[in-house]
Amino acid sequence: MQQLGILLANFRVIDLLDIAAVAIIMYRFLLIVQGTRAYQMLFGIVALAMLWWVSQFYELYSLSWILQNFFDYLFIILIVLFQDQIRSALVSISSTKIIGRNGRSKFDQQIEEVVAACSALSRERTGALIVFEKNHGLLNYSSSGTRLDSRIHSDIIYSIFQTNSPLHDGAIIIYNGVIQAAGCFLPLSKNVEIDRHFGTRHRAALGITEISDAVVVTVSEETGRINICYNGVFHYMENEDLLRKYLRKFLLEIDRVGPVESVGRITP
Numbered sequence: 001m002q003q004l005g006i007l008l009a010n011f012r013v014i015d016l017l018d019i020a021a022v023a024i025i026m027y028r029f030l031l032i033v034q035g036t037r038a039y040q041m042l043f044g045i046v047a048l049a050m051l052w053w054v055s056q057f058y059e060l061y062s063l064s065w066i067l068q069n070f071f072d073y074l075f076i077i078l079i080v081l082f083q084d085q086i087r088s089a090l091v092s093i094s095s096t097k098i099i100g101r102n103g104r105s106k107f108d109q110q111i112e113e114v115v116a117a118c119s120a121l122s123r124e125r126t127g128a129l130i131v132f133e134k135n136h137g138l139l140n141y142s143s144s145g146t147r148l149d150s151r152i153h154s155d156i157i158y159s160i161f162q163t164n165s166p167l168h169d170g171a172i173i174i175y176n177g178v179i180q181a182a183g184c185f186l187p188l189s190k191n192v193e194i195d196r197h198f199g200t201r202h203r204a205a206l207g208i209t210e211i212s213d214a215v216v217v218t219v220s221e222e223t224g225r226i227n228i229c230y231n232g233v234f235h236y237m238e239n240e241d242l243l244r245k246y247l248r249k250f251l252l253e254i255d256r257v258g259p260v261e262s263v264g265r266i267t268p
Contacts, residue, residue, distance in 0.1 A: 028135075048071075119240050136213050141173065142184055170183035216228065
């Protein structure tokens, strides 16, 4: 208790700000690495730290020496292991609302391309699965497909989902203004209460939004129905204008959108 009293007596407001800054950085980092291989590597590093503590406690000198040398270069190792996540974090800082009208205008152009492609696919009743990556990393899933790094264009999206395309069965993942990958495999929802009429495409859309903050657009090949899935909920898009507005709402955080049918279970 005496040590706690000394600690509180010497505690300053600047110390609180220091702790808060570190906590925010760690929280943002964990959000970025969630759902990626980096998340697994992070747990691996924690396991090694626990093993090092055990080796110190039980005086396992050889193991302790190896781990001690490993942790001496931990900072460099972290930069190498998490270079993609560090890059994503820097990009996310520059892509906040500070980017202003020019950044938002470019985002609107991308949304227009997606809306045009989905409308064409809907008319032809061609299935599609389009994932917008936000803050939660989806590198695990983009690496399961074919890397494209292509500009977002309605013709490219339309051609990817044609039945004669080798990539039409999977999802495309859009991140940082490009089609990052196509033909990607997404985790299926494990919710046992899902309507049995759900197809694999819709289950995948639900699954990825249950574990990340991604925004997913689906086009049903049976009905041509367009839906947006966000936070584990499907929103039925009756027309292009509504699709455009809801993409802006979820991606740009613009709330001026009218009422829409939003249900957790739908018939695709």
